[in-house]
Amino acid sequence: MTKNHPPTHFLKVIFIISILLFFYFPQTALLQTTSVEYICAGTDYETPVYIIKTDYKEPTIMVVAGTHGNEKAGIKAAEYLKDNLHIERGTLIIIPKANILACEENVRYFFPEINLNRVYPGNTQGNSVEKLAYEIFSLMKTYDISLLVDLHESIEFYRKNPKNYGQTVVIDSNDDYLFELSSSLVEEMNQEIFEDDNKYQVLVDPVKGSSTYCAYHQLGIPALTFETCRKLSLSFRIEEQIKFVKIIVSKWNMLAAQR
Secondary structure, eight states, X not given: OOOOOOOHHHHHHHHHHHHHHHHHHHHHTTOOEEEEEEESTTSTTOEEEEEEEOSSOOSEEEEEOOSSTTOHHHHHHHHHHHHHOOBSSSEEEEESOTTHHHHHHTOXXXXXXXXXXXXXXXXXXXOHHHHHHHHHHHHHHHTTOSEXXXXXXXXXXXXXXXXXXXXXXXXXXXXXXXXXXXXXXXHHHGGGOOSGGGOOEEEEOOOTTSHHHHHHHHHOOOEEEEEEETTSOHHHHHHHHHHHHHHXXXXXXXXXXXX
């Protein structure tokens, strides 16, 4: 009596399907999901916050843009990233237009002329800008973020006028970890920049009342301010802002592998 054996080609097909399932399902388990929350809901300052999650909660990185409404590159970069950056680990929180009224009017501040980046950690009983700062600060605590990245622009190169911060990564403490992190980011950002004025440098300049200052000094959260110079073309600045965030999420092993 002879036994019936399945055809060889059938076994090969089963083997290939098994291999594909092995690789496919671990990846699909890590697919990101995006939800939208609102800060200052029901007010003129109602602002969308995009929460991009994977099955792994940590690390959690927050990217803020639009603190000053006329700093377009960070805003455009954040809007691009929320739709096009694919992660497979951790949580990414993006606020493209932190001061939404200033962004809509293309002005640095909005009435009353109060600098959002000088009133952190905010005040629930204060004016509308202080309430906005309070809600952004509360998000940092609620999500227990691992890193804050605040995207900005300046009207001049820091190398030409130290009163302006163009082409810098600003930290609010000379803490060794912060300095080493920002230095490594600057080194990577400068690899493809050949004009000396366009190169980035680390600037230690604590700015009380800024989002990064309060994140670091009140919550112990590492925080960076990234500044491009508005004398460079807008398209280049947008690319640089996107590149900076991508380098960070890559360093934190969050970025989905390119397949």
